[in-house]
Amino acid sequence: MFDPHAHSAASAAEPDLTGKRLLIYDDDVWIFNIPQLMALQAPDVHVLGLTITSGSGWHDENVAHALRLTEIAGRTDVPVVPGATFPLVNSEKMTERWEALYGKLVWKGAWMKQWVENTEQLMPSYHAHDVVPDLPEGNPTVKPANEIAANFMLRMVHRYPGQVTILATGPMTNLALAQRLDHRFAALAKELVYMGGSLNPHQQLASLAARQFAREFVHSPRREFNFRWDPEAASITLRAPWNKITMVPVDPSTHTELSPALLERMTRADTALTRQLRLHETGFPLWDELAVAAWLDPSLIKRSVQAFVDVDTVFGPGYGDTLSWAPGYEPGLGENLQQIVQELDMPRFERLLVELMNREPRGA
DSSP states (O other): OOOTTOSGGGGSOOOOOTTOEEEEEEEOOOSOOHHHHHHHHOTTEEEEEEEEOOSSSOHHHHHHHHHHHHHHTTOTTSOEEEOOSSOSSOOHHHHHHHHHHHOOOSOOGGGOOSOSSOOSSOOOOOOOTTOOOOOTTOOOOSOOOSSOHHHHHHHHHHHSTTTEEEEEOSOSHHHHHHHHHOTTHHHHSSEEEEEOOOSOOOOOOOSHHHHHHHGGGTTOTTOOHHHHHOHHHHHHHHTSOOSOEEEEOSGGGGGOOOOHHHHHHHTOSOSHHHHHHTTSOOSOOOHHHHHHHHHHOGGGEEEEEEEEEEEOOSSSTTTTOEEEEOTTOSOOSSOEEEEEEEEEOHHHHHHHHHHHHHSOOTTO
């Protein structure tokens, strides 16, 4: 059984958390990360740690980006905690076999060698899992926490029972490992908020970038990368006994784009953060930013629905696809009722981005 007192850090002096919302941010992003900055810049949020997994990029490179971000943000007080390198069951070889049987995937994250068709985005940087290229924002000098992400999550929910939000914007491998190590994990957390899954997204914006990111859902509306990278972990996590689950699927992201004009608004101040953000590639939907915003300010949610959600774990044409049922139609195998965010107030969402990114870094 997991021992929440086993780690020496558990005896460290407690910070003043009066009026703070406690957050563990679990992520897989391999670039200088706006959603992580949103959490770190929010004045009423205490980020207990950034836990890292593989997905869009390999774990080791993702850890390096997160460490460097905490340096630039002046937030090296926030631990960056290493997590899972590989999915529970899925693998690169299995994914290649799946593509040979059922067709090409638009995005494979760390396994992506080349685009299937011409695209505006840069060619993926394919490399081995233990290679960390030099980072565009500079290499970090601080080190990650000497702890495993699943153990860190367990230690935090035991220390602050009923108070910790788990915000997951990548594959759910770390969460599934924590749940399997200690069946009390989900129940001890306050809630789970995650970006993942898709129901029926449609193109909403007219730009070329928006058309490119909407094209994959024309024939596969239930396929989304975070679920697809580690379907078994996603199913384990979503069946765990959370007190509350908020799902932010791909669907509302088709209303968004990190356009040059929006990025200019987000970087009007002259800080270490904005100087780095000005180099951010534009043209991407704001997937994870929506999930962070929906948690920071739930009044931004204009439309949502409740449904039971799970993930297809059968290795067939639907492997990793989102499964959902209206209440009463679910099979009853442990699925949970979730709030599914369908639409956010876009003008207010963008104003929140602009306000948070132009703040003086909290650690300055």
